Amino acid sequence: MTTAQGDEIQDERSVLVVDDEPGHRLMVRAVLEDNGWRVAEAADGGSALRILRSGPAPDVVLLDMRLPDMDGLAILRSLRELRPGLPVVMLTAFGSVGSAVEAMKKGAYDYLTKPADNDELEAVLDKAWQYGQLLRENERLRGEIQSGPEIIGQGPAMRQLEELIEQVAPSEATVLILGESGTGKELVAERLHALSGRKNGTLVKVNCAALPADLLESELFGYVRGAFTGAVKDKPGRFQLAQGGTLFLDEIGELPLQLQPKLLRAIQERVVEPLGSVRSVETDVRIIAATNRDLRQEVREGRFREDLFFRLNVLELRIPPLRERLEDLPILTSYLLRKLGRKNRKEVRTVSPDFLEALSGHDWPGNVRELENVLERALILARADVLTPDLLPAHVREASLDREVLVERETRALQDSPEHSPVLAGPFDSSLDEAERQALVQALEAHDGHRERTADALGISRRTLQYKLKKHGLIRR
Incomplete structure (x- = not known):
């Protein structure tokens, strides 16, 4: 088991939890160790940076936005300099979500609100780990380039x-x-x-x-x-x-x-x-x-x-x-951005999770050639070192919303159906809200409260589900 006292951090499924609340660190450790993670802890930013400088990096960092010695964004900047490809998930209070979104623009992988929901904690860290694995695999492939061209893809x-x-x-x-x-x-x-x-x-x-x-x-x-x-x-x-x-x-x-x-x-x-x-x-x-x-x-x-x-x-x-190998999108994106960065003399270090999610929602009729053109456009227009969905052409952004729009329409259809509609006792929007709330409750019950599976079943992103659960007061505390 790894600790903040200098023990070596193992390479496989390891996480560094940086949080000044001992009770929350204990809860996170218990949940993650039950799921096979090796957990290291740090109570402040200075301790976290010492751990990362002194030994092998963990696979993921879970970083609190507010620490006694350093601001979360300052620590994030230092982490990006020390370990550019290390996925960082921010922890923030619900009222400070705006700061977490800003952190994602600066290179954080995702964020969680405190206290973290157990299922969501495991799901987000697992996705961050997979993302880090893809980045490392891409680095390995680049190191193996010899005389022949690369065939990019690990699916x-x-x-x-x-x-x-x-x-x-x-x-x-x-x-x-x-x-x-x-x-x-x-x-x-x-x-x-x-x-x-x-x-x-x-x-x-x-x-x-x-x-x-x-x-x-x-x-x-x-x-x-x-x-x-x-x-x-x-x-x-x-x-x-x-x-x-x-x-x-x-x-x-x-x-x-x-x-x-x-x-x-x-x-x-x-x-x-x-x-x-x-x-x-x-x-x-x-x-x-x-x-x-x-x-x-x-x-x-x-x-x-x-x-x-x-x-x-x-x-x-x-x-x-x-469209038949969308699992290769992260590694293709990383490879093409490096190639395009050299061509355009412009470096982009990473992409936001929402950027990758938007890419995954498009069916790519032009295949890899179309992807390369879309990425070159985003690279040229980018003002920061992180690519975000607003840099994508409208038809690519809109494609990723199609499934969410479909769910909204199904909810409206459910409300309009005579055998399912509640009695209209108030404004039309209120009845729609109730129909949406009931649809969410039924979906959650069907998937035993597991949010990631619920989001997949509804055809919406996890962040959209999180927003709707908060909107309807369905977040488990």
Whole structure:
């Protein structure tokens, strides 16, 4: 067990409780130790800072806003300098919530009102711990960067994709990468090349959707002098430029039908015929193709040759859209902000929990490319070192409110329903309040009073639930 007297703070699920009220510290210790936490205590800001300077950091700090020797915001600033990625949860009296919100703008992860509700205490600290784990994992990944590009994501879908890439990359087989626009198909192609036996060769890229058919043919296969007006000298095609390396055919589903037989022959027989030439040129390239189209459907509708499809689709890799791997949003956000910070010469140390919650509410039709654009906008507009939801485009902010709006509408519908409506004994808003209160009571009872599960069931954020419980006098003291 760890203490404030200098014992070592363990790395796994550990928390430093900084509070000058011994009774509250004792209550917090009892609750958290029952849930497997290792707890260290400090009665003032100076003791807390000494603990953090003298040994390993805890996973989370639970920090009272008012301490006898230092202001909570001053301690928070010192903590941010000492341990930039350490999640800090503020403790505040109900009447000082504004100060806690200000602390969140300065980098605190979340806040709790005193005396802390047991369920909420455990839920908030657990989320803070998970957030800290994601930040540390991102740091580990950054330290492992070698010659190849990173595949960012630690969810099951991306772990499986990375395993397939590592398994497929050393082979010489043709690979077809499937995924929506913006999912990172080009990045996967770069990763395949970097892990292959051809990594010392050239990775040549061709976007089949960016060039008209006649120009695309000359780009792929090259031409000889005199092949057409303006061809004043021989020009090698992309197949020849990729000799000994990899040729990446992006947006292969856009390849004109009249060019498909020539590409099929180049892949199948490993030779190309430059425009205007009567001689074939041998090639030694590995083909990686990518598309956001359903090529099987294209084959059925006669827009893509079946024999070319099977030649390309020896090994198939599907990249999941971002909406199917929202668990990767924190680590993606952290990675992209570092990348964008270098590009824009502007550092943002962290994001607020509400910022991440707003990101999670959007369905990201543009996938990672859209996320990167949204984050770059927020980074450029940010005046502080913490990103907050007001920096997001309106359509992203509003998407995160859709579920809460839906619950409000359901509450109104419940009030309007004859079999459920109470007798209108007062103003309309009062009956709505009563309907909302009854809905909250029923939801709490259905989930044994557990606030996080109740919020999830209602489709609202934990902070919104907290506000509504206080509004209706349902907070357990």
